[in-house]
Amino acid sequence: DQQVKQNSPSLSVQEGRISILNCDYTNSMFDYFLWYKKYPAEGPTFLISISSIKDKNEDGRFTVFLNKSAKHLSLHIVPSQPGDSAVYFCAVLNTGNQFYFGTGTSLTVIP
Amino acid sequence: DTGVSQNPRHKITKRGQNVTFRCDPISEHNRLYWYRQTLGQGPEFLTYFQNEAQLEKSRLLSDRFSAERPKGSFSTLEIQRTEQGDSAMYLCASSLAVKIPNYGYTFGSGTRLTVV
Numbered sequence: 024d025q026q027v028k029q030n031s032p033s034l035s036v037q038e039g040r041i042s043i044l045n046c047d048y049t050n051s052m053f054d055y056f057l058w059y060k061k062y063p064a065e066g067p068t069f070l071i072s073i074s075s076i077k078d079k080n081e082d083g084r085f086t087v088f089l090n091k092s093a094k095h096l097s098l099h100i101v102p103s104q105p106g107d108s109a110v111y112f113c114a115v116l117n118t119g120n121q122f123y124f125g126t127g128t129s130l131t132v133i134p
Numbered sequence: 135d136t137g138v139s140q141n142p143r144h145k146i147t148k149r150g151q152n153v154t155f156r157c158d159p160i161s162e163h164n165r166l167y168w169y170r171q172t173l174g175q176g177p178e179f180l181t182y183f184q185n186e187a188q189l190e191k192s193r194l195l196s197d198r199f200s201a202e203r204p205k206g207s208f209s210t211l212e213i214q215r216t217e218q219g220d221s222a223m224y225l226c227a228s229s230l231a232v233k234i235p236n237y238g239y240t241f242g243s244g245t246r247l248t249v250v
Contacts, residue, residue, distance in 0.1 A: 027176070066138070066225055066241030067177065112176045120229075121167065121190065122239075124176030 046113035138242035159228030
């Protein structure tokens, strides 16, 4: 039972354009959501988070949007840069301070 | 402090052998987590410790798996009688038991296990 779904395994975007990564979750009780970025041979690194009391959180080029009624989370990166090429995981906080992760979306930013 | 350290980085073992991985968390972090990531999947929670106490275990953690954190610092994850299905990246993370923007989760680079 996949609690968090990322339906796009890969995404290619031209440098300078917007990258939009999507994530759907199943449980309306989840109240904290995060995006992680992962390069090959490294562990995931935290990118940005949002709590359920908000619908948008922005940090530089990265913005996370939360649509609670649709149980949908998205990450916007603008402008996209080649260094953003990585696998992006969305994650939701479960009880006990553990996370459910999605399956990841591999982003390629083409120079 | 160089972050969360995991050793070894890679381990190849024959089916049926036992393996042990080590995780050294960030020194002031009192929580330590183990996750497993298989190809094409996101990390899956295995277990976590607060100090030396193991507070939660996933159903993924079968009887062949055991984790310890004897002095509340480093942790070991042992897999007995390894099976090919155990082949995965084993990730360790640590945090403080307080709510900060990312719950303070810092992941290590992982140990990649290959069972042949």
